[in-house]
Amino acid sequence: MAKRPAKSTASEPTGNTVTIHDQQLHRGAGGELHQYAEDGHDVLTTSQGGPVGDDQNSLRVGARGPLLVDDFHFREKIFHFDHERIPERVVHARGYGAHGFFETYESLSDITRADVFQRAGEKTPVFVRFSTVAGNKGSADLARDVRGFAVKMYTKEGNWDLVGNNIPVFFIQDAIKFPDMVHAAKQEPDRAFPQAQTAHDNFWDFISLTPESMHMVMWIMSDRTIPRSFRFMEGFGVHTFRFVNAEDKSTFVKFHWKPKLGLQSVAWNEAVKINGADPDFHRRDLWQSIQSGNFPEWELSVQVFDQDFANSFDFDILDPTKIIPEEVLPVKPIGRLVLDRMPDNFFAETEQVAFMTQNVPPGIDFSNDPLLQGRNFSYLDTQLKRLGGPNFTHLPINAPKCPMHNFQQDGHMAMRNPVGRTNYQPNSRGEGPRESPTQGYRHFPAEEQGQKVRLRPESFADHYSQARQFFISQTGAEQRHIAMALTFELSKVENAAIRERMVSHLLNIDETLATTVAQKLGFQSMPKPADAAIPTRQDLEPSPALSIVERGPKRFEGRKLGILVADGVDAKLLKAVTRAVVAEKAVVELIAPKVGGVTADDGNFIEADHMIDGGPSVLFDAVVVLTSHQAIDDLVKEAAARDFVADAFQHCKYIGYDQSAIPLLEKAGIASELDEGTVQLSGGKDVAAFVEELGKLRVWGREPSVKLGKASPPIT
Numbered sequence: 001m002a003k004r005p006a007k008s009t010a011s012e013p014t015g016n017t018v019t020i021h022d023q024q025l026h027r028g029a030g031g032e033l034h035q036y037a038e039d040g041h042d043v044l045t046t047s048q049g050g051p052v053g054d055d056q057n058s059l060r061v062g063a064r065g066p067l068l069v070d071d072f073h074f075r076e077k078i079f080h081f082d083h084e085r086i087p088e089r090v091v092h093a094r095g096y097g098a099h100g101f102f103e104t105y106e107s108l109s110d111i112t113r114a115d116v117f118q119r120a121g122e123k124t125p126v127f128v129r130f131s132t133v134a135g136n137k138g139s140a141d142l143a144r145d146v147r148g149f150a151v152k153m154y155t156k157e158g159n160w161d162l163v164g165n166n167i168p169v170f171f172i173q174d175a176i177k178f179p180d181m182v183h184a185a186k187q188e189p190d191r192a193f194p195q196a197q198t199a200h201d202n203f204w205d206f207i208s209l210t211p212e213s214m215h216m217v218m219w220i221m222s223d224r225t226i227p228r229s230f231r232f233m234e235g236f237g238v239h240t241f242r243f244v245n246a247e248d249k250s251t252f253v254k255f256h257w258k259p260k261l262g263l264q265s266v267a268w269n270e271a272v273k274i275n276g277a278d279p280d281f282h283r284r285d286l287w288q289s290i291q292s293g294n295f296p297e298w299e300l301s302v303q304v305f306d307q308d309f310a311n312s313f314d315f316d317i318l319d320p321t322k323i324i325p326e327e328v329l330p331v332k333p334i335g336r337l338v339l340d341r342m343p344d345n346f347f348a349e350t351e352q353v354a355f356m357t358q359n360v361p362p363g364i365d366f367s368n369d370p371l372l373q374g375r376n377f378s379y380l381d382t383q384l385k386r387l388g389g390p391n392f393t394h395l396p397i398n399a400p401k402c403p404m405h406n407f408q409q410d411g412h413m414a415m416r417n418p419v420g421r422t423n424y425q426p427n428s429r430g431e432g433p434r435e436s437p438t439q440g441y442r443h444f445p446a447e448e449q450g451q452k453v454r455l456r457p458e459s460f461a462d463h464y465s466q467a468r469q470f471f472i473s474q475t476g477a478e479q480r481h482i483a484m485a486l487t488f489e490l491s492k493v494e495n496a497a498i499r500e501r502m503v504s505h506l507l508n509i510d511e512t513l514a515t516t517v518a519q520k521l522g523f524q525s526m527p528k529p530a531d532a533a534i535p536t537r538q539d540l541e542p543s544p545a546l547s548i549v550e551r552g553p554k555r556f557e558g559r560k561l562g563i564l565v566a567d568g569v570d571a572k573l574l575k576a577v578t579r580a581v582v583a584e585k586a587v588v589e590l591i592a593p594k595v596g597g598v599t600a601d602d603g604n605f606i607e608a609d610h611m612i613d614g615g616p617s618v619l620f621d622a623v624v625v626l627t628s629h630q631a632i633d634d635l636v637k638e639a640a641a642r643d644f645v646a647d648a649f650q651h652c653k654y655i656g657y658d659q660s661a662i663p664l665l666e667k668a669g670i671a672s673e674l675d676e677g678t679v680q681l682s683g684g685k686d687v688a689a690f691v692e693e694l695g696k697l698r699v700w701g702r703e704p705s706v707k708l709g710k711a712s713p714p715i716t
Contacts, residue, residue: 046076054454058176058370062450063457064318067175067373074176078374081179082381089386091182092148094139094196095131096230096283097350098290100339102126102153102300108334111251111304112243114363116155117334125154125401128339129353130230130282133165134185135196140279142271143196144225144485149235149257150355151337154401157361162255163375167224168236170320171213173460175374180206199492208501211463211530214509215321218470221485222478223265223548228621229285231296231558232264239372240317242365242444243304250444252317252367253304254324256331260297262553264697266618268485270651273618281619287342294558294585295340301331314540315466316459320371322466326545349397354383362441368448389413405433464508465537471510473546477700483513487520504530549700556694557585562620564591564644565608566635568628571600573658576684577624580691591615593631593638601628612640617648622694624656624681625664632660636667646670649678650706652698656681656690675702 059071108117131148147166184206227233235257315322343349356379389412422431506514507529544550592608645668677699
């Protein structure tokens, strides 16, 4: 944004002030005209040149009421933002989807008239698309990023799109800031990098000037943004919605998708290496899981509450930067989602699928959450631009699977049109569809009143308390990861003032966290805490439900064990390990010096799934090393084999090994660091005990003391 020069200089051209319609304007060096605001910056205007008085808040009815359609500034701003890219999505560009079904557990007719929730055991077809947010289509899967979790249910009353994320809160409270937030997060426009990451000045400049983002900051700097698999992450509807029953009674509802296999993420160093070894890691995982018949599954759970609860809750239920802790309001499972079929064509389905938050069946309605209201207004523009015209619902992936009748016609790529002479209603011929007051959608008749205003309600003003609650709900290892993530991201910020401003916010969340980050960044002194509209509450209890480790699976089902083998491997021991892991409904893959395979000690040839260079340990949830005394000397010379063991140890994974593999552990520098997660295997009992431990997934207690590369004494 241009700023008024401090003073005129001799080099400036004469006549640099122009009067137009009694308004004094200033001509810049390139001849452009400027109108300066009170602070010396250019006045922000609409595309029509109209000055903007408030770019922070949408126009609404009262402090907490719905948005108004006559907010022409928001309309223009979001309209232009929605049309910035073609054909790639502006956000959520890198996605992967699958078909499946939703099965209802029991009738919910007492709280919603939605047909999908009327009959126990009924199955509804679905299409689900997972995605990263900031990266472009060609970016890698393991970027530190929010994951989209969008579900399209083809119900008997039309499509229902539950368009959410794997995080239950968002950066902003008002949709008018969405273009700014995404602009800041995407690659910087003058250089087109960094891509698929937020470790740059623009993002942290915006965030540090937007205190409402601090709760989301804790989530995105946690391991939630580097999930091990789509199958092991939660999904959230984010906003507060309404269930409306046949009597038009409203009940507030928040939606949660809970993975059957539990939560799991990777370590940051591991994510970096996975992106190098397999940038399609999440795609491949979902594909292989479904193709092998191990269908991913989630439970749809809800938090339902009435107006009295909303009034008594500590925070405003319309604020999208807040959650209702599950310990305060437990979630209730109401159905299950199963993905059992991959698309026939990626472009036709995964790329062309159009999700819109406003797609809801009768019995599901919206709250006055300002971010949700803005999304409802925005998505139609997005689909129009991206898919080329108004008939995107004619595409099979977007078409409802229930009867569809209306008088809409023509337009770009129309695949169907009304049949016959009559294409309007009412008509005297008695032809065509008619509205149905009994079956049709009825909006909940909420009463609204208030002035037209642009402001945030005071109930949205606490920006730090739930951020603190999230941080103190994490285990020690998870808190370390948040501090490490903040340190890494802020270390890439060139402007020292931005780094200092972020630490001032962290002081309002947790002093130890702020001090740790400041020390890592080399601060000579601590800044003052940021001004807080509302002081951080210290009385909010930790919520174990917010911890990935606490919500871990406690079993190895659905995971993958990598076994590094060499010629002369003990065939009996290899079979015992494989059998025990498969019994846990997990997958075993073999890694060998050559992709062809190895010859076991019984003379049988065993095919491998990977060669060492192409099957690093970062691709697996745990590893085993089974070699032989005649092959180990050659194996220890392989840098990839040493890295296989060293990385697994550094990433706190369980490691099984036989006697012959000890020289490799020594060469990798971990022989003196062995702990309960490194287990020597010699027979059936060892294998059974080892596999039983795998359900813990990681030995996080190892992390603070990991020191690789030093000389290790031999194991006796």
